[in-house]
Amino acid sequence: MFSKGDASLLKLNLYEGEYSPIAGIGRVMLPAYIHNVKMRIGETLMNASIAFADSDEVPRLLGRTDVFKRFRITFDETNLQTIFETYE
Numbered sequence: 001m002f003s004k005g006d007a008s009l010l011k012l013n014l015y016e017g018e019y020s021p022i023a024g025i026g027r028v029m030l031p032a033y034i035h036n037v038k039m040r041i042g043e044t045l046m047n048a049s050i051a052f053a054d055s056d057e058v059p060r061l062l063g064r065t066d067v068f069k070r071f072r073i074t075f076d077e078t079n080l081q082t083i084f085e086t087y088e
Helices: 004-009 064-068
Strands: 032-041 044-053 071-076 081-086
Touching: 004 044, 044 064, 064 071
Parallel strands: none
Antiparallel strands: 032 044, 071 081
């Protein structure tokens, strides 16, 4: 999930995406819009469905829909690294 400002930086009209509210902490509904965005992680170029919140007060979140199923992800807290490895 990205913010409204991120959509603007990518030159996307937030409201042209598919409306899809997201339940946040305490089940508060956050208006969001899904856009199909071309993205690159390392050498892997892919299309991903990205939710953009109708707010700039949200943390960026890495979602499971298009990213987690394509990569083995290691969060190495000791070395402050996040490692993405493609499945072969």
